[in-house]
Amino acid sequence: MDSVGFKAPREAAPKTMTSAKIVVAGGFGAGxxxxxxxxxxIVPLTTEAMMTDASTGIDDLEATPNKATTTVAMxxxxxxLDEDLILYLFGTPGQQRFWFMWDDLVRGAIGAVVLADTRRLADSFAPVDFFEDRGLPYIVGVNTFDGVLHHDLNDVREALSIDQAIPIxxxxxxxxxxxxxxxxxxxxxxxxxxxxxxxPTAAG
Amino acid sequence: MSTGAGSSAEDDPGTFADVLNGFGLGSGRGRRKKVKRRDDPGDVNGREAPPALPPSEAEERGETRSGTGEEQFVSAEAIPFIPATAPNPAEETGFVRPYAITGGRTKANYPLELETLVSTREAAVMAVPDQIEHQLIMEECRTPRSVAEIAAALRVPLGVARVLISDAADTGLVTVHKTISGDEGAEAHLMLMERVLSGLRRL
Incomplete structure (x- = not known):
């Protein structure tokens, strides 16, 4: 606020940097x-980019035949967003065996976007359950791959059985x-x- | 990794052949070669990767090493190393267990979240730390980088990166910036959300 427009050389002042985190969840191939x-x-970074043999039977490629690989890590x-503010977007690991990383992911996060693929809506159940359990605010984004919305958003809400207040x-x-x-x-x-x-305390 | 093998070979009071192997191949691989030559008929598992050197040259090295026959027997005992390193030859760090870099330590002294920012301290810019990983962290963090980015850049698991960053911070090479989490200071978290919101709108 106080230093708007001031461009200091990168290494000069040891200024305070702030970061924020948003989680992006969704089933395998949801986008x-x-x-x-x-x-x-930056080009999204990942710790491991290739689907390994170990994930055979865990990942289901049937509904997304055009997808040959998936990220097995996050x-x-x-x-x-500002001179001293960086937002990080973390995609959740698609496989259940990486769920131990979800605790790291949600700690301190602003909230989560659950990307839903209406062809495989059941994939969204697990992330929705997880975020509700942890009390992390989340919204549902229905990904329209070909620009066409195949389902009414209210139907999606009903299918996911989530509260009216949660934006879809x-x-x-x-x-x-x-x-x-x-x-x-x-x-x-x-x-x-x-x-x-x-x-009660928000007034202050 | 070849750099690491080279520098460790310099430190080790090994034989000249060991030094050569250290440069030419990974140290683990060098060990395997020895084992194979000793137990040639017994090596039936066919796991051996094709050696990087033509056989004739390998023979030469065998000659060189024949002066230190004692050591060869010691090496032959080291067969258990093979299964530990063999399963995934495509993995670049496959020869070193991840936490070997940290001396087996898994705890960091700082609360290092995935998004916690780290930057190289100005006072430390000229410093040349002994550990190559610390050098890499310092290079990476000339502009502030998150813990996740550092782990990706160093190609190490997150837990390893946390210990390395913690060490670098302890020795004054880098600064760990404060991370605002939802639990402490509700006010700060709300302010952060406000700033993120206006930042997103400006994009």
């Missing part, structure tokens, strides 16, 4: 990596503007939640 990549300033992107938006993971709007919806919702949960 998490695409979503992260559409807004990230991938993430970076968005610099349609999004195109490939489109930067769409991803941006989805993230804005999430942060707005997370702030409403945060204030609502702390209403």
């Amino acid at each position: 998490k990596t695409t979503f992260v990549g559409s807004v990230s300033e 991938d993430f992107g970076r968005v610099s 938006v349609r999004c195109d993971a490939r489109d930067r503007e769409s991803t941006k709007q989805t993230l804005i919806t999430l942060v707005e919702y997370a702030m409403r939640q945060w204030i609502a949960l702390r209403s």
Whole structure:
């Protein structure tokens, strides 16, 4: 706030840097990596990029025949929002055997976007359950792969049986503007939640 | 890794042949070669990768080593190393157990979240730390980098990166920036969300 427009040389002042984190969840092939990549300033980094033999029987390629590989570890992107503020987007590992990493992922996160593929809506149950259990604010983004929304958003809400207050938006993971709007919806919702949960103290 | 093998070979008071092997191949691989030559008929598992050197040259090295026959027998005992390193030859760090870099330690002295930012301290820019990983961290963090980014850049598991960063911070090479988490300071978290929101709108 106090240093808007001031461009210091990178190494000069030991200024305080702040980072924030948003989690992007969803089933295998739901478009998490695409979503992260559409807004990230770096090519999404990942610890391991290839699907190994070990995941045979865990990953199901049937409904996404065009997808040959998947990330078996988490991938993430970076968005610099200000001189001293960096937002990181972390995609959840698709496989159940990496669930131990989810605790690391949600700790301190602003919230989560659950990307839903309406062809395989059941894949969204587990992330939804997890975030509800941890009390992490989340919204559902229905990824419209071919620009067409195949299902009514209310039907999706009913199928996922989630609360009316939780936003469900349609999004195109490939489109930067769409991803941006989805993230804005999430942060707005997370702030409403945060204030609502702390209403007695929020006045201060 | 070849750099690491080279530097360790310099430190070790090994034989000249060992030094050569250290440069030419991974140290683990060198050990395997020895084992194979000793127990040639017994090696039926066919796990041996094709040696990087033509056989004739390998013979030469065998000649060189014949002066230190004693050591060869010691090496032959080291067969258990093979299964530990063999399963995934495609993995670049397959010859070193991940936590070997940290001396087996798994705990960090700082709360290092995935998104926690680390930057190289200005006072330490000229420092040349002994451990190659610390050098890499310092190079990487000239502009602030998250723990996750550092782990990806160093190609080490997250837990290993945490210990390495913790060490680098302990020795004053890098600064660990404070991470705002939801639990401590509700006010700070709300402010952070506000800043993220306006930042996203500006994008």
